[in-house]
Amino acid sequence: MKAKKIEEKFFRVLMFLSTMFICMVLFLILFSILRSGLPYLSWEMISSVPSGGYYFGKEGGILNAIIGTLYLSLGSTLLAFVTGLPVALMMNVHLASMPRFVNSIRLILDLLWGIPSIVYGAFGFTIMIYLGIRASLLAGIITVTLFVLPIMIRAMDEALKTVPKGLLEAALSLGSTRSEISYRVFFKQCIPGMITAVLLSFGRAAGDVASVLFTTGFTDHIPTSLNQPAATLPLTIFFQLSSPIEEVRQRAFAAAVVLVIIILFISILTRVLSRKYHKNRINF
Amino acid sequence: MRKMQVRLSRAMRNNIHGFWMVICLALVIILPVTMAAGLYWKSSVLLHENSLLSLVFSKEWKPISGQFGFYPFIISSVWVTMAALLFAAPICLLTSIHLTQYAKRWVLKVMHPVIDILAGIPSVIFGLWGILVVVPFIGNYLGPWLGKQVSGYSILAGAIVLAIMIIPFVLNILIEVFKNIPDELTEASLSVGATRWQTVKFVLLKKGMPGIVAAFGLGMSRAFGETIAVLMVVGNVTRIPTGLIQPGYPLPALIANNYGEMMSIPLYDSALMLSALILFVVVLIFNLISRYIIIQCDEKC
Numbered sequence: 001m002k003a004k005k006i007e008e009k010f011f012r013v014l015m016f017l018s019t020m021f022i023c024m025v026l027f028l029i030l031f032s033i034l035r036s037g038l039p040y041l042s043w044e045m046i047s048s049v050p051s052g053g054y055y056f057g058k059e060g061g062i063l064n065a066i067i068g069t070l071y072l073s074l075g076s077t078l079l080a081f082v083t084g085l086p087v088a089l090m091m092n093v094h095l096a097s098m099p100r101f102v103n104s105i106r107l108i109l110d111l112l113w114g115i116p117s118i119v120y121g122a123f124g125f126t127i128m129i130y131l132g133i134r135a136s137l138l139a140g141i142i143t144v145t146l147f148v149l150p151i152m153i154r155a156m157d158e159a160l161k162t163v164p165k166g167l168l169e170a171a172l173s174l175g176s177t178r179s180e181i182s183y184r185v186f187f188k189q190c191i192p193g194m195i196t197a198v199l200l201s202f203g204r205a206a207g208d209v210a211s212v213l214f215t216t217g218f219t220d221h222i223p224t225s226l227n228q229p230a231a232t233l234p235l236t237i238f239f240q241l242s243s244p245i246e247e248v249r250q251r252a253f254a255a256a257v258v259l260v261i262i263i264l265f266i267s268i269l270t271r272v273l274s275r276k277y278h279k280n281r282i283n284f
Numbered sequence: 285m286r287k288m289q290v291r292l293s294r295a296m297r298n299n300i301h302g303f304w305m306v307i308c309l310a311l312v313i314i315l316p317v318t319m320a321a322g323l324y325w326k327s328s329v330l331l332h333e334n335s336l337l338s339l340v341f342s343k344e345w346k347p348i349s350g351q352f353g354f355y356p357f358i359i360s361s362v363w364v365t366m367a368a369l370l371f372a373a374p375i376c377l378l379t380s381i382h383l384t385q386y387a388k389r390w391v392l393k394v395m396h397p398v399i400d401i402l403a404g405i406p407s408v409i410f411g412l413w414g415i416l417v418v419v420p421f422i423g424n425y426l427g428p429w430l431g432k433q434v435s436g437y438s439i440l441a442g443a444i445v446l447a448i449m450i451i452p453f454v455l456n457i458l459i460e461v462f463k464n465i466p467d468e469l470t471e472a473s474l475s476v477g478a479t480r481w482q483t484v485k486f487v488l489l490k491k492g493m494p495g496i497v498a499a500f501g502l503g504m505s506r507a508f509g510e511t512i513a514v515l516m517v518v519g520n521v522t523r524i525p526t527g528l529i530q531p532g533y534p535l536p537a538l539i540a541n542n543y544g545e546m547m548s549i550p551l552y553d554s555a556l557m558l559s560a561l562i563l564f565v566v567v568l569i570f571n572l573i574s575r576y577i578i579i580q581c582d583e584k585c
Contacts (some may be wrong), residue, residue, distance in 0.1 A: 008481035015382035018375045019395065020377065022455075023329070026402050029413045030311040034414055065454040085306040085500065087312055094305070105313070107575055111396055112316060113563060114571040116509020118536045119319070122560035125543075126322040146315065153312065178295055179301035200404075207406025210536070214543050238512060256412050269403050 030260065037257035040250040043126040046258060062255050067222045068230035069138060069262075072212065073205040080152045080201055083145075085194075088156035089182040096168060106157065112150035118210035120147040125214040138226040140216030147211045155200055159193020160186055171189035183229040192274035199270040203263055209234040233259045310487070320564065327558035331553050339558070345522050347542075352555040356524045358440065362530030363525055364514060365507045367443030372451050373500055380458035381484055385470075393425035403452035411516030414445040419517055427529060437519035440528040445517055446507045454503035461489060461495030466583065494581045501574035505567040535559050 050060035091102045123142030133139055171181045187194065200227055209232075217229030218239065233255055239254035330339070336553065342353030383395060423436025465488060473483040489496070519531025520541060539556050546553040 004479060004482070008479055011378075012319055012386065015378045015386065018378040019382050019387070019391070021375060022379060022402070023394070023398050025451075026398050028417070028447075029405065029409070031411055032416050033409060083308045083311065086301070086308045090305045090309055094302070100411060104578075105309070108313060108316065109577070110575055111568060111571050112312075114505055114509075114534060115316075116506075116511065117317075118509065118511040118539055119323075119560050119564045119567075122321045122539060122557055123322050126326050126557065127459050129326075132321070149312065149315075177298040179298040180294070182301070203404050207404075207408070209406075210407050210540060213540055217401070232408055237412065238516070241415065241516070243396055253412070256409055260409060263404055263406060263409075264401065267397070267404055271397070 014031050018058040022203055033253075033256050033260055037253035037255075040254040041257050044255075045251065045254050049222060062233070062236055062251065062258070063232045064222050064253065065231040066222055066258065068137075068207050068219075069233040069259075071145060071223065072140050072216065072230060072232055073202050075137070075141040076148060076205045077152075077198060077202045079141065079145040080149045081198060082148055083155065085187075086154040088153050088160055089186060091157055092160040092176055093168065093182045093186055094164065096165070106154070109150045109154050109157075113154060116210070117147055117208050118213075121211040121214045124211065128215060131228075135215055135217030135229050136227050137216060137223050137230040138228060139201075140212045140232075141226075143211050143215045144205045144208065147208065152197050152201040155197035156190070156194060159190040159197065163189050189213075191277045194218075195273045195277065196270050199266050199273075203266045206232075206262060206266075207234060207259065209238055228274070233262075316568075317497065320561070323557050323561040323564060327554050327561050330395065330554035330558055333551075334509065340562075343539065346550045347549050347555070350551055351545055352551070352558075354559060356522055357533055357535045357538050357559070360518075360537075360560075361508060361534040363439050363528075363532060364442045364446060364518065364534050365461070365504055367439065367528060368446035368450060368507045369500060369504050371443060371447035372454060372503060375447075375498075376451055376454040376458055376503075377496065378464055379389075380455055381488070384462040385480065385484060385488070399452045399455060402448075402571050405454070407510060407513040410445050410449050412514035414441055414513060414517035418444050432529065434529050435531075437517060437531055438529045439518060439525055439532040442514045442518035442532065442534070443528070445513050446510055449513060450503040450507050453506055454499050457502060458500040460578055461492050461499060461578075461581075462493070465491050494577045498509060498574040498577040498581070500571050501577075505570035505574070508570070509536055509563055509567050511540050515540055517552060541564075553569070 013154060043257035045061045046066060047063055049064045050062075077281055087105075091105055095102050095105075120143055124139060124146070128135070128139045129140065167189070168181060171185050172178075176184070212232055216232060216235070218231050218235060219229045220231070221228075223230040237252045237255045237259065240248050240255065243252075245248055318405060334352070339352055340354050340358065342351070343355045344351040344353045345356065368487065383392060386393070418441045421436070422438060422441055423434055426440075432546035445536035469487050470483050473487045474480070478486070514534055515537035518534060518537060520533050520537055521531040522533050524529075525532040539559055542552070542556060546556050
């Protein structure tokens, strides 16, 4: 009797500790990034492009990388949205009577989600060679789109799955076409989920290095067309960290702070928006 | 007449949307096949000259003289992945039981965003954290404590960073697994006089075992393919590692580190694409098995 109680107590303490550990780790990561980067973050850092001698510790900033990241993530999120939304809707509206087929699509998407981004990067590189385009913003956008597409579709699908089947039947019986049901009923009903899906993909696209390593190249300028190479924030951090010069490494710390702030901002935005639009939902 | 026109345009819109939808769906379905084909196409040059087995088990990595042995990289990958899973597994298991069985509402309210944010942090940030915290810790404290002079860039550092990275991922699946176990089972167990912990031990863990295995499988394949964070802390020395605090050189790091010079040495690009293909196939197989277990499990419940 006694041993039973002690065992339970022991494991409850362990469980509590491991939960605390996860919180602590997040706090520790954010704290150490902010502590090492904030002293070097200045207005010049985020408002100017690298000038001559930047990589030897002279003046300049990372505006090229910030803009490059925004271009890349916006472009690929938009492309993934345009191709992903129809697939997610089709799985839940048009193929609603074929659950086996839908489940196998889900399986394929889950498998694609699990494939490491470096493989997408290598694949993007083979596409580049095949199509004869060089490392550019366009090649990066295509690669990152492929990378975030399964994430976006699955996230949308999870939201659309919760729409009750009765709604589909009711709309069909009123004579709506399937595309009307898709956009006017299902899409509207799931706006919080859609926002979550889009912002999740945006965060993934903004933070990934391995898939753009091969495909976007690197430049000190802000790209003005799709054919030009682009820099991204994670790439900038990665390259500058390998520099032997202390000033350049410090800039990598500062760039990391910028990236963390962007990611945290997206995370908070997701919560606020999905809570705001949740009110408009019809509840059953 | 006007009514007809409206109907036509509705039907048209429906058709156009249907057409676009089918194209997108086809794109998604053929994507994995295209990926495998594309990577194979690039790596077939090397495979024509050497057999796959000899490449995988050869220890010599000398691109200049055309020797490509993947053995050290594969072994490093296995070490890092296994160690990461070993660190992450108990923490994930304990936390997921805590969150689904014991935790109060406010704990869930706090932990939900914590897990989300942790999952959203880019890998380069994890790598930077590894350089700032984990590597100095191993180099300055753990290494001397064990009586060795090490730089800190090691398999262990890579495994710790990886473990933190896969925790939110595995945790989410585990929470899902425990939530899917019917409440009646736990209630029945509690009503015959078992304590909460006995219920967890004899009912939940037993019932959820396939799901737990699948979650670890998925976490493992995630760890196996993770690139940048590991690359930044693992040391990147081409040698077969024999201990945890030695440097290693996992497969994804090999691809990421050498893409710059791969076009200038013959067969080098082919070798790197082959390592991407190996990654792809291994991760796909692990994922497939784990997903299969989860699907089987769902059907039973």
